[in-house]
Every structure is written in C-alpha cells, then in structure tokens.
Amino acid sequence: MSGRLWTEPELRRICERALRATSGDQAEAVVLARTTELTRFANNVIHQNVASREASLQVRVVVGKRVGMVRTHDLSEDGIIRAAKGASEVARAVPENPVFGGLPAARPIAPAPSAYVERTAEATPLDRAKRVESLLRRSRERNLTAAGYLSTASGELAIASTQGVWAYSPSTLAAVEAVVMGQAGSAWTERNATDLARIDIDAVATDAIEKCVAAQGPRDLAPGTYEVVLEAYAVNDIAQFLGGSLTGQAVEEGHSFVGGKLGQKVTGDVTLVDDPFDPASLPLPFDFEGQPSQKVTLIEGGVAKAVVYDSQTAFRAGEANTGHALPPNPFAAAAPQHLRIEPGAKTREQLIRDVERGVLVTRFHYTRWVHQLRTIVTGMTRDGTFLIEKGEIAHPVKNFRFTQSYHEALGGTLGIGKDLHLFAAGEFSFGARRVPAMRLGAFTFTGSTQY
Amino acid sequence: MEDRALAHRALDTARTRGASYADVRFVRRQVEDATVKNGHLDTIDRGDTFGFGVRVIAEGAWGFAASQVVTGDEVDRVAALAVEIARASAIAKRSDVVLAPITPQRGTYRTKIQIDPFAPSLEDRVGLLVAADAAMRTVRGLRTTRATYEIWREDKLFLSSEGSDLEQTIFETGCGISAEAVGDGELQIRSYPAAGGRTQNQAGWEFVQKWDLVANAPRIAEQAVALLTAKPCPQDVRTTVVIGDAQLMLQVHESCGHPIELDRALGTEAAFAGTSFLTTDRLGSFRYGSEKVNMRIDSTSPGGLGTFGWDDEGVPASEGWAVKDGMFVGYLMSRETAAALGKTSNGTMRADGWARLPLIRMTNVSLMPGGAGTLEDLIADTDDGIYMETNRSWSIDDRRLNFQFGTQIAWEIEGGKLGAMLRNPTYTGITPEFWGSCDAVCSESEWKMWGTPNCGKGQPGQVGHTGHGAAPARFRDVRVGVVK
Numbered sequence: 001m002s003g004r005l006w007t008e009p010e011l012r013r014i015c016e017r018a019l020r021a022t023s024g025d026q027a028e029a030v031v032l033a034r035t036t037e038l039t040r041f042a043n044n045v046i047h048q049n050v051a052s053r054e055a056s057l058q059v060r061v062v063v064g065k066r067v068g069m070v071r072t073h074d075l076s077e078d079g080i081i082r083a084a085k086g087a088s089e090v091a092r093a094v095p096e097n098p099v100f101g102g103l104p105a106a107r108p109i110a111p112a113p114s115a116y117v118e119r120t121a122e123a124t125p126l127d128r129a130k131r132v133e134s135l136l137r138r139s140r141e142r143n144l145t146a147a148g149y150l151s152t153a154s155g156e157l158a159i160a161s162t163q164g165v166w167a168y169s170p171s172t173l174a175a176v177e178a179v180v181m182g183q184a185g186s187a188w189t190e191r192n193a194t195d196l197a198r199i200d201i202d203a204v205a206t207d208a209i210e211k212c213v214a215a216q217g218p219r220d221l222a223p224g225t226y227e228v229v230l231e232a233y234a235v236n237d238i239a240q241f242l243g244g245s246l247t248g249q250a251v252e253e254g255h256s257f258v259g260g261k262l263g264q265k266v267t268g269d270v271t272l273v274d275d276p277f278d279p280a281s282l283p284l285p286f287d288f289e290g291q292p293s294q295k296v297t298l299i300e301g302g303v304a305k306a307v308v309y310d311s312q313t314a315f316r317a318g319e320a321n322t323g324h325a326l327p328p329n330p331f332a333a334a335a336p337q338h339l340r341i342e343p344g345a346k347t348r349e350q351l352i353r354d355v356e357r358g359v360l361v362t363r364f365h366y367t368r369w370v371h372q373l374r375t376i377v378t379g380m381t382r383d384g385t386f387l388i389e390k391g392e393i394a395h396p397v398k399n400f401r402f403t404q405s406y407h408e409a410l411g412g413t414l415g416i417g418k419d420l421h422l423f424a425a426g427e428f429s430f431g432a433r434r435v436p437a438m439r440l441g442a443f444t445f446t447g448s449t450q451y
Numbered sequence: 452m453e454d455r456a457l458a459h460r461a462l463d464t465a466r467t468r469g470a471s472y473a474d475v476r477f478v479r480r481q482v483e484d485a486t487v488k489n490g491h492l493d494t495i496d497r498g499d500t501f502g503f504g505v506r507v508i509a510e511g512a513w514g515f516a517a518s519q520v521v522t523g524d525e526v527d528r529v530a531a532l533a534v535e536i537a538r539a540s541a542i543a544k545r546s547d548v549v550l551a552p553i554t555p556q557r558g559t560y561r562t563k564i565q566i567d568p569f570a571p572s573l574e575d576r577v578g579l580l581v582a583a584d585a586a587m588r589t590v591r592g593l594r595t596t597r598a599t600y601e602i603w604r605e606d607k608l609f610l611s612s613e614g615s616d617l618e619q620t621i622f623e624t625g626c627g628i629s630a631e632a633v634g635d636g637e638l639q640i641r642s643y644p645a646a647g648g649r650t651q652n653q654a655g656w657e658f659v660q661k662w663d664l665v666a667n668a669p670r671i672a673e674q675a676v677a678l679l680t681a682k683p684c685p686q687d688v689r690t691t692v693v694i695g696d697a698q699l700m701l702q703v704h705e706s707c708g709h710p711i712e713l714d715r716a717l718g719t720e721a722a723f724a725g726t727s728f729l730t731t732d733r734l735g736s737f738r739y740g741s742e743k744v745n746m747r748i749d750s751t752s753p754g755g756l757g758t759f760g761w762d763d764e765g766v767p768a769s770e771g772w773a774v775k776d777g778m779f780v781g782y783l784m785s786r787e788t789a790a791a792l793g794k795t796s797n798g799t800m801r802a803d804g805w806a807r808l809p810l811i812r813m814t815n816v817s818l819m820p821g822g823a824g825t826l827e828d829l830i831a832d833t834d835d836g837i838y839m840e841t842n843r844s845w846s847i848d849d850r851r852l853n854f855q856f857g858t859q860i861a862w863e864i865e866g867g868k869l870g871a872m873l874r875n876p877t878y879t880g881i882t883p884e885f886w887g888s889c890d891a892v893c894s895e896s897e898w899k900m901w902g903t904p905n906c907g908k909g910q911p912g913q914v915g916h917t918g919h920g921a922a923p924a925r926f927r928d929v930r931v932g933v934v935k
Contacts, residue, residue, distance in 0.1 A: 036911050039540070042719040046540040050911065051532060052504070052517040052806040071498035073519045090495055093573045095581060097491040125514075125532075125539035133543040147721035149910050177910075179722040253595045254633030330486035330494045330599060330648075365725070370844045370857050370934055371875065373638035378855050378933070380848045401846075401853050401879070403933045446933050447879055449853035450728075 006033055006055065006156060008168045014075060015160035018059050021084035024091050026062040026103045028161040029084075030288065030327070031055060031075075035121070038151035039128040044136045046129060060328065061087040062103060065096040069328060101315025106164035109292045112277045112285035117195040120172035121154040128152065131176075131201045138205040139180055144212055148178035152196055157430060159290035167290035171282060173424055174199050179383055180208040184451070185215035185396055188233060188363050188383035192424045192432070194282060211362070215384045218396040218451065227358035227414070228443040229351045229388065232421035234381075235341065235435040237364045238406045239272065240425075241377055243336045243433075246272075246298045246306075247324070248313035255372045257407050258304040265302050268413030272299040274308060274324070274336035281338050281422065282432040286323060293323040298336065302411075310334035337431035344416025344436065351415045351439045353391040359400075359443070360386040360393060375406045380449065400445035412441030454503075457526050458610040461505050464530035466612060470507035470537070472550065473530070474611040476763060477503045477521075478805035483569070486599040487580040490588060493597075495577070502805035505533045511547030512540035517806040550786040551795045553766055555614035560760025562622040563753070564655030568602035571656050576600060579659065586668030587630045592676040595631040598668075599649050600624070600659055601904070607763075615765035623756065623916065624658040625651030625904060628668055630675040639678035639874060641671040641859050645697045646842040651902040651916065652754040674860060677872060684837070684861060684876040686932040691836030691864070692878055693829055693925045696893075698858050699818060700901040700919035701842050706882040707739075707746050708816040708917065710851040711773045712799075713782040715811075717791060723910050725849025728882065729779055731792060739779040740886025743821050743924075746774035748781060750798060750814035755918025756902040757801075757814030764809060766798035773816060777886075785811050803913035810909050815900070817920030821892025826923045829893055831867040837931060838862045838869060839876050847882075855879040855933065877933045885926060893922035 006014075015029040033055035040048040057080060058071045068090025072083040128150050139146035152174050159167045174196035178189050189208040191199050230238075242257075250256035258266055276284050276293035287293050289311055297305050309317065310325030310333045324334040352360060367379030380401055387394045417436035425431030454477045465473035479501040486493045503526070504517035514537030516529045580598040587596040603623035610616050627649035629642035644650045644662050652658050694702065710727040714720050717731070729737065739746075750757050750768040761767055764786050773781045783799040784792075788811065800809035823829045830838060844857030857877040863870035880888075898920055906915040 038911055040910055041543065042721055043717070044543075045545050046512065046543040047719050048515070048808055048910075049513060049536045049540040050515040050517075050808050051536060052911075054502075054519055054806055056500070067492075067495070069494065069496045071496065071500075073500040073502060075519075086497060090497065090573065094492050094495055094577055097493070099489075099491055125536040126542075129539035129542050136543055145718065145721075147718065149722070151911075177722055181721065253631065254638055328494055328496065330484065330488070330597070365849050366846045368844050368846045370877065371638065373633070373636065376934060378844065378846045378857075380846070380853065382849055399848065399853075401848070401855060403855070403877075447853060447855070449848045449850070450881070451850065 011156060011158035011168060012160065014057060014080060015158055018057060018080050018084045019160060019162055021081045022059065022061045023088045024061040024063045026162050028060040028103050030058040031158045034153060034155040036153045038149050039132050040149040041132050041136060042147035044140050044146055046132060049125065057083055059083045059087040061091040063091040065098055065100050066091045066094050067097060067100055068094060099316055101312055103161055103163050104289055104291050104311040104321060107292050109167055109286050112283040113279040115171035115194050115282045115284065117172045120152050120174050120194060120196045123152040123196050135178060135201055135205045138209060142209055144209060145181045146178055150176045155430060161290060165290035167286040169284055171430060173282065175424055176204055178204055178208050180212040182212055182216045184217050185212060186383045187211035187215050190233060192422045211384050215396045218398045221387055221397040223400060223445040223448050225442050225444045227355055227441055229355060229358065229360045229439050230437060231362050232435050232437050233363035234361045235438050236423045236433055237367050239339045239341055239433050239435050241406050242375065243339045245372060245375065246308065246336055247334050248307050248309040248317050248319060249333050251307055252313065252317060257373065257375045258307065262304050264304055266304045267299060267302045267407050267410035269302050270299060270410050270413050271301060271342040273297045273340050274338050275340050276338045278338060278340060278434065281434055282430065284430055287325040288327045289325040291321055291323040291325065296322050308334050308336050337425060339433040341435045343418045343420055345418055346415050348417050348437045351417055351437055352388055352393065354415060354439060355388045355391060358388045360388050370403060376403065377406055378403045398451055399449050401447035402444060403446040404444045409440050409443050413438060414441050415439035454608050457521065457523065458608060460523060461526045461530045462610060462612050464527045465505060465507045465534055468531050468534035470509045470534050472508040472612055473505065474609065475503060475505045476805060477608040479606045480804055481604045482601065484601045485577055485580060486597055487584045488597050489595060490584055492577060500804060504805045505530045506808060507533045507537050508548050509534045509537035510541035512537050512544045513548060514540060515808045548787060549790045551790040556761055556765050556767060557616045558760060560619040562620065562653045564622050566656040568622060568624045568656045583628050583664035583668050586665045587628060587672040589669055590672035590676060592632055593630050593672055594633040598628045598664060600626045601649060601651065609765055611765055617761050617765055619760050621759065622653060622655060623651055624654045624656060625649040626659040626662060626664060628664050630672040632675040632679050634679045637679050639675050640843065641675040642841060643667045643671045645901060647905060651756060651904040652900060653756060653758050654754055678860060678874045681872040681874040684873045684932045688932055689928050689930055691833055691925065691927050692929040692931060693833060693836060693838045693864065693923060695840035696897065696899055696921040696923050697901060698839060698842050699924055700921040701845055702856065703816060703818050703919050703921055704903055704917060705845060705847045706851055706854055707773060708813040711782050712811045713784045713788040716782065717788055724908055728850045728852050733779055735780055737779040738777055739774045739883055740777045741889045742777045743889050743892050744774055744777045744886050745819040747817050747819050748773050748783060748797065748814060749817065752815040752900060752918060752920065754900045755815035756904060756916035757918040762798040762800045763802045764800040766796045769797045771797060783811050783813060801915060803915065807911065807913045810913060812908065812915040813917035815918035815920065818892065820895040820898040820922045823891035823893045826893055826897055829891055829923060829925055830864055830869060833864050833867060833925060836864040837873065837876065838864055852881050854882065875934050878929050878931050879933060880929060888927045888929065889924055890927055891925040893924065898922040
C-alpha cells in the first residue's frame with residue numbers, strides 16, 4: 001500500500017483554507033499526516049499486526065495577546081472551517097498572555113537531505129512479515145524466544161501561517177527492535193533507517209542471538225560504583241535526558257544543569273550537537289513553527305555552549321530562536337530533536353579491552369528523573385549486562401538498578417566509540433539521535449534484581 | 452451512511468475477504484486541556500478525533516487496520532487491509548488464535564456525571580485555573596506555578612461478527628496544581644491533589660470543584676519553598692515507612708497492576724514493557740503480600756478511569772480479586788489470553804482511540820481498605836519512621852520486581868507524631884518483599900479513587916487511563932534514601 005497520504009499541494013491547500021477561515025491578528029496551521037504499519041512478534045510468532053492512517057490539523061489563532069488552539073482529525077471542508085473558527089473563538093474568550101511574543105515571521109529554510117524513501121512507504125504487510133519470519137526462524141533454530149517489532153512509517157509535516165511561513169517535509173522510518181530470550185538471559189538489538197532496504201534483518205538476528213547466548217546464566221555482582229562500557233542503546237538514554245535539559249525553558253524554570261554555567265565545564269571530553277541536517281539522521285530543516293532549524297553545539301569538549309529555543313522561550317529570554325519548537329504543549333516548548341554525540345576513535349571491542357574491571361551495559365529500562373537539576377536518573381539495566389575483567393567479557397551478571405547523575409557520569413568519560421547508532425526519537429518519522437558506545441570511569445549501581 | 456451501517460459494512464467486507472472473526476469500533480473523542488503557568492494562560496488546546504478500526508482473525512491470525520476517513524469505500528479498503536495483514540501474520544503462526552467464548556452483547560452505557568464538563572463557560576473553566584495559580588503565587592520564593600484541567604468525552608460504537616452491538620459514552624475530568632521552587636542547587640516541587648500535573652476520574656466538572664484547588668494552593672506553595680531548606684532524607688537506612696494514598700496508588704499501578712496483566716505473563720509484551728514475575732504457575736499459590744494486602748480488579752467502581760459497560764472486545768464489566776489476603780489469585784485477561792488458561796475473559800481489553808488495537812489494560816486495580824483507622828491514627832500508632840507523600844519519581848524492572856520511588860515530600864515520624872520535613876525522599880525494594888512487609892492499611896474513610904491518565908503500553912504506543920483506589924498504609928523495614 002502507499003504510505004504517502006497526501007501531497008504538498010494538498011496539504012498547502014488545507015493549511016491555507018484553515019488560515020482563511022480564522023479571524024484574528026495572526027494564525028498558524030499545522031498538518032501532521034502519518035501512516036504507521038507495525039508487525040509485532042512475541043513467543044516466536046506474529047501476534048499483533050497493524051496499520052493506521054492519521055492526519056491532524058492544528059490551528060492556532062492569536063488575537064492581541066490571546067491565543068487559542070484547536071486540533072482536529074476531520075480534514076473535510078467543514079472540519080477545517082470548524083477548527084479554524086473554533087480556535088478563533090477560543091482566542092477571543094481566554095485571558096491575555098502578556099509574555100506571548102507573537103507568531104514568528106517567515107525566514108528562509110535551508111535545504112536538507114531527503115528523509116523520505118518511497119520503498120519504505122510502499123512496504124506491504126507481506127514484506128514485513130517475511131523479514132520477521134526470517135528472524136523468528138533463526139531464533140527457533142537456537143531454541144530461543146524472540147519478541148519485538150518491524151515497522152514502516154511515513155509522515156508529512158506541513159506548516160503555514162499568516163506571517164508568511166510555508167514549510168513542508170515528507171519522511172519515512174523503518175525500524176526493528178528485537179529482544180531474544182533464553183531460559184536465563186536475554187539480549188537486545190535495534191536498527192532504524194529511512195530506507196527499509198538498509199535494515200539487515202540477518203545482522204539483527206545474529207547480533208541478538210549471539211549476545212543472548214552469551215547472556216545465559218547471570219551471576220550475582222554486588223551493587224556499587226563501577227567503571228562501565230555503555231552500548232549505544234544505553235548512551236541514547238543519556239543523550240535523551242540531557243537533551244531535555246538543554247533548552248531555554250529548562251534554564252528559565254531552573255531545571256537545567258547548564259543554567260548559569262554556559263562557558264563552564266559540565267562533562268568530560270564530550271561534544272554534543274543538535275544537527276537537523278545530518279544526512280545519516282532523519283533530517284528536518286524546520287521546526288513545528290516552520291522556523292529554520294539551526295545546527296547548535298550544545299556541549300563542546302565538555303564545555304556547555306548553548307541551549308535551544310522556540311519562538312516563545314527565545315522571546316522571553318531575549319535570545320535568538322534556534323528553530324527547535326515542538327508542537328504546542330504545556331510541558332516542553334522546544335527540544336533538540338537531532339542530537340549527536342560526536343564519535344571517538346575506538347571500536348566497541350577496544351573500549352571493552354581498555355577496562356581492567358567493570359560492567360558492560362546493553363541498555364537501560366524504565367529510566368526516570370529523580371532530580372532533574374542534578375540530572376539524577378534511576379533505572380534498570382536490561383537485556384545483557386556483563387562483568388568485564390582484564391579487558392574481556394567475563395560472564396553475565398544480574399541486572400542492576402542505578403541511581404546516577406548523567407552529566408556527572410559523562411564527567412568521567414574515558415573513551416568514545418567511533419561508530420554512531422541511529423535511534424528514532426519516537427515511533428513517528430521526525431526526530432532522531434545518533435550516539436556511540438562510551439566508556440565511563442564511574443557509574444553507580446544502587447541495587448539489583450533477581451535475574 | 453450512518454456509523455452503524457458502516458460498521459456492518461466493515462464486518463461484511465471482512466467476512467467476504469475471509470475473516471473468521473471481525474470486530475469494528477467507531478470512536479469519537481473530544482478533549483480540552485488548559486494550563487495556566489506563572490499567572491498566564493500558557494496553552495489551551497481543544498481536540499476532536501473520529502475514526503474507526505477493524506480487527507480480524509483470518510487464517511487463524513490477527514490483523515488490524517484503522518482510518519479517519521469515514522466513508523463506505525474507505526471502510527471496504529480498511530476491512531480488506533485488515534484481512535490482508537492477518538494473512539501476512541499467518542506465515543509466522545504456530546497455531547490458530549482461539550478466543551474464549553462470550554454471549555453476544557447489546558446495550559448502552561454512559562458515565563454518571565453531575566455537571567457536563569464542557570457545560571461551564573470557557574471563561575469559568577480557565578478562571579478557576581487563574582485563581583488557583585494566583586493563590587499559589589501569594590507565596591514568595593516560587594519559580595514556576597502551573598494549574599491545569601483536562602475534560603474528555605469519548606463515544607464508542609462496537610460491533611462484532613458474533614452479534615455484539617454496543618454504544619458507550621465516557622466522560623472524564625482531571626485537574627491539578629503544582630508549585631516549584633529553585634535555590635542553592637535544589638529544585639523542589641509540590642503538587643495537588645496528585646503528581647503528574649493532574650489527577651483524573653470518570654466524572655463531570657464537579658470533580659474539579661471537589662478538590663478545591665484555590666484553597667489548597669497556598670499550602671502546597673509554602674511546602675515547595677520550605678523543601679529547599681528541609682533536612683535531607685536519611686541516607687540508605689532501613690526503617691518503617693507510611694505511604695500516603697496518592698503515592699500508594701502508583702505503587703499499586705506499577706507493582707500489582709502491571710504484573711497481573713496476563714499478556715505480560717504470557718510473554719507478548721516482552722520486548723517493550725516486559726514480562727511478569729507473576730507467572731501462570733504462581734496463580735493461586737504465590738504469596739504476593741501480607742494478609743493485610745487485598746487488591747481488587749473492578750471495572751464497575753464509580754469514578755474509576757477503568758470503569759465502563761463493556762471492554763473493547765465487548766466483554767461486560769466485572770469485579771474480582773487480584774490479591775486476596777496476600778495471595779495472588781487473579782489476572783487481567785483478554786478473550787485470547789483467558790482461553791490460554793482455560794478461563795473466560797474478565798473484560799480488560801482497551802484501546803487508545805480508533806487507531807489502536809485493544810490491549811490488556813488495567814481497569815481499576817485497587818488496594819482495598821484495611822482497619823487501621825485514619826492516617827492520623829496510623830501515624831499515632833507508629834513509633835519511628837518516615838511518612839512519604841505524592842510521587843516525584845518512579846521506576847521498576849521489566850518483571851516488576853525491583854522498584855524505586857521518590858516522593859515530593861516526607862516527614863519524620865517520632866513517637867507517633869509527624870516531625871521534621873524531609874526533602875528528596877526515596878524508597879526501594881522488591882515487590883513481594885515490600886508488600887509482605889505491609890502491616891497496616893487505613894480504613895475506608897481514607898480510601899480514594901485515584902486516576903492515572905498516562906499509562907504507556909504497546910507498540911505502536913498507547914496511552915491508557917487506569918483507576919486505582921488506595922488508602923495510606925504502613926510498611927516495615929523498607930530501604931530508604933538512595934539520593935545523596
């Protein structure tokens with residue numbers, strides 16, 4: 001089936017129709033259309049297999065300093081007009097927001113590499129099922145159990161405003177996640193790409209199966225502070241949490257570990273950038289206000305350099321808008337959506353070889369802030385945790401709970417992998433992170449579980 | 452063409468294409484969220500969504516497809532696609548899907564409310580938030596204040612190829628306030644009535660009035676400021692902990708509600724949410740907690756976010772025990788998973804709107820009241836320990852054993868009385884050991900129905916709304932204080 005729902009002219013017509021139907025000083029229309037097709041497996045069979053097409057229109061209307069917003073999935077003529085009029089009515093009925101800085105004016109948007117691959121959008125249920133079955137067959141052959149999913153998604157984002165903004169971008173995402181389980185131990189593999197053809201399902205199966213076999217029979221290891229090698233899956237979690245604190249809003253609200261510390265050392269020798277133009281990521285040259293996204297160096301060689309803004313947080317802070325708006329919501333106005341930890345020079349195997357005694361962590365599970373200002377996070381290790389002794393993987397260990405300041409952990413960076421792994425920021429096809437494996441000098445495990 | 456006629460058409464198309472079973476749901480959802488932040492209306496967001504999803508079994512395997520284009524042609528396309536997807540699923544099947552039987556259901560259900568939450572004027576709704584926010588800001592020293600509400604209406608039509616035909620209308624209303632203070636490397640938050648921005652019930656606007664946000668605003672604002680200079684929670688000690696009901700409901704959610712999901716126990720959520728330590732061989736024989744611990748599964752509880760007439764497989768609402776006198780005795784089940792145990796479904800399949808597949812979700816999973824009296828009575832009965840209130844942080848492993856929670860605030864308990872305020876409190880443990888250490892649960896007068904409108908599960912992701920009744924309870928020999 002075709003995953004592409006609409007076309008650029010059609011989405012532009014919807015946006016412009018909505019804008020014409022508003023009554024206010026300023027207005028903005030955003031259409032997010034997506035097709036999600038996901039084949040899910042567990043116990044070595046496909047047990048859930050779904051497809052959905054959704055498109056939503058969001059209309060924001062400004063009357064003086066009053067702002068109203070309405071969303072709808074009804075993209076009929078009546079539905080578009082109802083949303084536009086509804087947002088206009090809300091904007092007239094609500095109190096003023098004196099710190100609202102107005103909708104941003106149009107600015108030139110630089111071209112970015114395409115994130116859309118037709119064959120991903122055109123993938124059929126059978127295309128996905130055959131790939132999944134090949135992975136499941138490999139799992140069954142080793143008397144292991146696989147669970148996970150293979151998905152293909154396509155999306156279109158279109159933004160127009162009375163301030164002259166017009167922005168449109170299509171994108172696709174193919175993703176596979178697999179946990180392979182034995183009687184006592186499991187392993188995890190994940191791949192993301194704009195092109196389904198670049199997902200090597202045999203390599204996914206091999207990675208997960210080999211690690212699963214190695215993970216069988218974990219032993220007890222006392223919680224404590226250990227040197228660690230974190231696989232990219234775990235590092236992705238660190239990038240996500242720290243990224244959430246590298247925003248103007250986080251600084252404004254006193255949540256950010258770089259608040260008042262720009263220009264100061266906040267981590268070890270780590271460089272963290274947000275690069276919406278990275279061709280190996282999921283490029284998107286504008287944000288959810290249709291503003292040009294900028295590449296921003298957030299941390300350079302461990303020194304805090306910048307945070308990102310949308311129009312409103314920039315207005316309140318008196319800073320330039322970096323083009324990182326999220327869809328309007330009460331929690332986070334902006335976020336770095338294309339994070340990259342710059343690579344080092346070592347392979348994953350070299351990182352492990354450099355460790356005299358430490359722990360190899362495949363990934364984290366159920367991580368949550370304990371104290372955002374200090375970047376303290378708690379969570380579990382999962383799907384492959386190993387003791388490293390004298391540069392070799394000695395044996396699997398039972399999973400740990402950790403309670404650790406993420407930026408302080410990066411303060412002890414001892415090595416960075418040279419290979420970057422791509423992670424989608426969500427199930428949809430906008431936003432991603434690219435991160436390497438890392439070796440850190442000290443990571444605090446505060447508890448353990450029974451497996 | 453009206454929705455019911457289109458629903459019949461979807462079922463006909465699915466059957467014609469080869470489905471041995473089909474159901475279709477038409478769902479319309481209207482939601483309005485508003486947040487006042489630092490004295491100003493920060494966001495007001497109205498949304499409506501309407502569409503349908505078709506679920507089929509063909510060649511013994513599942514397929515599901517959904518669309519928001521509600522026309523006859525699209526219904527045909529989507530029903531046919533669902534069958535095509537099921538046939539693709541079948542290439543990796545080991546056996547045919549079997550559903551536990553149900554009698555075809557027909558009827559209607561509507562949440563009982565006093566005030567339609569959409570009825571008060573927008574000015575009045577937002578005005579209440581402005582007043583609550585202003586009441587917090589009478590306290591000096593705050594960095595950020597928020598006041599929020601959400602009002603929700605969902606209309607659902609369910610038809611199945613077995614003859615069920617059900618209409619339901621669910622109303623929900625939620626509200627909350629929060630105050631944050633920042634200083635000297637500290638960030639402290641207090642919220643009311645619960646954490647996470649708001650608490651929510653199946654209710655009308657009377658729910659917002661009941662919690663009286665304005666009257667409670669100065670108290671939580673003062674506590675947020677006071678926490679900046681409060682004593683740190685004792686580090687890495689074992690002590691007695693009394694936990695307030697707004698925190699304990701999340702403990703119930705994470706450490707009982709999720710592990711009694713039978714899909715997790717059977718491994719079908721293994722890759723994402725995880726599995727469960729409550730494996731099927733433990734049903735009826737595993738000691739989950741002390742004899743004081745009784746947990747109920749009840750989709751008929753008034754106000755609970757898991758209350759309905761029928762679940763999204765058309766199974767009637769029900770009530771039963773998950774944990775009785777400390778023993779694990781019951782799962783949350785679907786028709787498919789119940790059949791795997793030779794049982795019938797207790798009706799817990801719920802979908803997040805029209806575009807998602809029904810999954811086993813908590814309905815209302817509640818810790819039932821005990822006989823320890825009021826919270827004041829329970830504290831008076833405690834010589835030494837810590838009282839913790841309102842969630843700040845939560846995490847649990849993928850089998851639901853090792854957990855760690857942080858709360859916004861705590862107080863020392865000394866000689867049966869609350870003492871000094873404590874900041875950054877945390878507690879951690881292993882689920883059956885923790886519930887095994889429960890020696891007192893407060894009485895019915897302290898029991899409240901809480902709601903979690905943000906439970907994530909499934910791939911593609913779904914947000915579930917679950918209900919949890921709880922009363923404060925006491926736990927002995929708990930590890931406290933992990934954050935330095």
